[in-house]
Amino acid sequence: MKKELKFKVNGQPYDIFVKPKTLLVEVLRDLVGLTGTKRGCNSSSCGACTVMLNGMSVKSCSVLALQANGAEVVTVEGLAKGNQLSPLQKAFLDHGAYQCGFCTPGMLMSSTALLTENPKPTKLQIKEGIDGNICRCTGYNSIIRAVTAVVKGEYKEAK
Amino acid sequence: MIKDFEHFAPKTLKEALALLDKYGDDCKVICGGQSLLILMRQGLVSPKYMVDIKGLSELSYIKDGKDGLKIGATTTHRTIEKSAVIKKKYPVLAEMETRLASIQTRNWGTIGGNVCHGDPAGDPAPVLIALNATLTVAGTRGTRSIPVEKFSLDYFEVDLKDGELLTEIQLPAPPPHTGTVYTKFNIIESDLATVSVAASVTLGSGDGVCQDVRIALGAAAPTAIRAKKAEAVLKGKKITEALLKEAGEVAATEAEPISDIAASEEYRLELVKVLVPRMTREALARAKKA
Numbered sequence: 416m417k418k419e420l421k422f423k424v425n426g427q428p429y430d431i432f433v434k435p436k437t438l439l440v441e442v443l444r445d446l447v448g449l450t451g452t453k454r455g456c457n458s459s460s461c462g463a464c465t466v467m468l469n470g471m472s473v474k475s476c477s478v479l480a481l482q483a484n485g486a487e488v489v490t491v492e493g494l495a496k497g498n499q500l501s502p503l504q505k506a507f508l509d510h511g512a513y514q515c516g517f518c519t520p521g522m523l524m525s526s527t528a529l530l531t532e533n534p535k536p537t538k539l540q541i542k543e544g545i546d547g548n549i550c551r552c553t554g555y556n557s558i559i560r561a562v563t564a565v566v567k568g569e570y571k572e573a574k
Numbered sequence: 575m576i577k578d579f580e581h582f583a584p585k586t587l588k589e590a591l592a593l594l595d596k597y598g599d600d601c602k603v604i605c606g607g608q609s610l611l612i613l614m615r616q617g618l619v620s621p622k623y624m625v626d627i628k629g630l631s632e633l634s635y636i637k638d639g640k641d642g643l644k645i646g647a648t649t650t651h652r653t654i655e656k657s658a659v660i661k662k663k664y665p666v667l668a669e670m671e672t673r674l675a676s677i678q679t680r681n682w683g684t685i686g687g688n689v690c691h692g693d694p695a696g697d698p699a700p701v702l703i704a705l706n707a708t709l710t711v712a713g714t715r716g717t718r719s720i721p722v723e724k725f726s727l728d729y730f731e732v733d734l735k736d737g738e739l740l741t742e743i744q745l746p747a748p749p750p751h752t753g754t755v756y757t758k759f760n761i762i763e764s765d766l767a768t769v770s771v772a773a774s775v776t777l778g779s780g781d782g783v784c785q786d787v788r789i790a791l792g793a794a795a796p797t798a799i800r801a802k803k804a805e806a807v808l809k810g811k812k813i814t815e816a817l818l819k820e821a822g823e824v825a826a827t828e829a830e831p832i833s834d835i836a837a838s839e840e841y842r843l844e845l846v847k848v849l850v851p852r853m854t855r856e857a858l859a860r861a862k863k864a
Binding site (some may be wrong): 416434435436437438456458459460465468471472473474477478479481484493508525528543544546548 | 576577578580581583604607608611612614615624626628629652672675676677679680681682762763807
């Protein structure tokens with residue numbers, strides 16, 4: 416039996432009916448139609464499905480969609496303001512902090528969560544911040560460089 | 575694939591207990607679901623009914639009092655990790671949390687869920703055993719208390735009867751001159767433990783004698799266990815290097831680990847022999863400073 420799920424994704428309200436077994440990642444990709452959030456390992460190991468749920472980073476492959484009822488979800492599509500990329504997105508581009516790009520949405524969400532909590536992390540704290548995200552092209556150094564550039568204030572928030 | 579189930583999201587503990595009482599063996603409790611959903615996806619667990627207690631805010635709290643600390647079962651790992659009172663009074667608990675899985679998992683997963691999952695490699699159980707924690711379990715017929723070291727019965731099996739729900743974890747106020755530490759050995763930082771050890775040492779005032787000691791092992795037996803014989807080697811004595819080595823060897827006789835993809839049985843026993851002295855030595859150093 417389907418149940419009602421009312422929540423916001425990137426500020427947009429949704430009111431949909433889902434089977435209770437539906438996972439948050441499935442709702443975001445298949446029902447809301449935002450495919451930036453990736454479904455990788457499907458077992459909360461890889462972090463490609465990371466989104467923000469009420470301001471906290473979570474792995475959307477391991478959250479029941481119904482648990483997001485009443486919540487605010489932000490996906491990678493919600494980081495840019497109009498056509499203006501977020502500072503982290505710009506820094507990722509400039510530093511080549513991606514290769515195949517599959518881990519990038521998750522990396523961006525984890526880095527965004529990190530900088531929201533701690534705007535001035537050390538290198539070790541940046542590493543800890545993306546600890547739950549795997550990049551199989553082994554681009555960690557460039558990702559850390561990109562986050563560091565934002566921490567140093569080289570990228571400004573769009574007005 | 576996860577099988578279909580009927581989902582209930584009770585708003586109060588009373589409602590939750592009534593649902594558990596009604597559906598008994600056919601239902602499963604889900605909170606953060608960080609462990610359970612993995613088992614469900616593998617088809618290992620397929621309940622007909624799910625009682626979702628993630629929204630039970632009345633069970634999400636950290637209360638500090640004279641007689642110790644009370645942690646509600648639906649408190650997330652991340653809340654514990656960041657709690658100022660826990661960092662001050664039970665630093666080992668916050669340290670353990672920072673090593674539990676990833677930030678994302680800790681943001682949604684809960685301490686109660688982890689303990690009820692009964693994974694012998696879970697991080698919280700050994701630390702809670704070393705801290706001498708007690709659990710409160712509620713049912714429609716009333717509540718009962720159980721020491722955390724008796725809660726796990728076997729692999730992924732805990733002492734919860736049909737209709738019962740873990741509601742609270744109580745930690746006694748740490749005695750003076752006590753130091754508690756935890757570590758796990760693993761290859762990938764955010765993985766489960768290959769073997770984990772928590773140790774707590776309480777020194778007598780001034781004399782440096784080990785008045786009390788608690789040593790807990792994770793991933794070294796079907797459940798997290800207390801290495802009581804190893805504790806007996808140290809209790810009532812001035813701890814020396816020779817005694818620490820002996821305690822490690824005795825702890826290995828109490829362990830009964832398995833061989834799996836992470837390590838062989840022999841390797842795990844060797845880890846116990848190495849980590850028990852190392853952690854007890856660190857706990858002793860902390861106790862001296864406390």
